Amino acid sequence: MADVNLTASVRTEFGKGAARRLRREEKIPAVIYGHGSDPVHVALPSYDMMMALKTPNVLINLDIDGKKQLVIPKAVQREAIRQFLVHVDLLVVKKGEKVQVEVPIHIEGELAPGQNLLEHVYNSLPVEAEATHIPETVTVSVEGLNVGDSVLAKDIKLPAGTSLAIDGDETVLQVLAAQAEEPAAEGAEGEAGESGSGESAE
DSSP: OOEEEEEEEEOOOOSHHHHHHHHHTTEEEEEEEETTEEEEEEEEEHHHHHHHTTSTTOEEEEEETTEEEEEEEEEEEEOTTTOOEEEEEEEEOOTTOEEEEEEEEEEESOOOSSSEEEEESOSEEEEEEETTOOOSOEEEEOTTOOTTOEEEGGGSOOOTTOEESSOTTOEEEEEEEOOOOOOHHHHHHHHHHHHHHHHHHO
């Protein structure tokens, strides 16, 4: 997987006022933690971080006031409506270290003909992988699957060096029958007719 270089600066001001000042400077607050060290509060360039996050589980080479640190994003907070970045938690990692992450699932193929629906029990697959070789996606074929068929975690082919972080018998995807729409309009008309005849009888 590709990695990204970002520059950060240690921040000493906290609270909403400090966050607003950072946004005016086109920066966002972040916290770096892991490996038993004290959390480090930093400011990151918001645009560069937003672009980096387009890659799931992106590996970031962070330069913090001249000190190098390898991190991956663990939690991202966005503004509810406009979706701009509000805060990011970053986890310190080391080369050769295994980490647990969730990898997006990429679907390929088509279901068997018919009114079938594919239910995503998991939208991303929990896996354990080497920190510098986290897969961007895992591909699952649903070609020809019919109602009642399912894909278990153990059925998904993983890249070398990557293993499941959930039980292999967990259902990841399943095929359901589409529900036929009930003739609600006819039922409503029937109820209206019955109500009308009742009123005339009185």
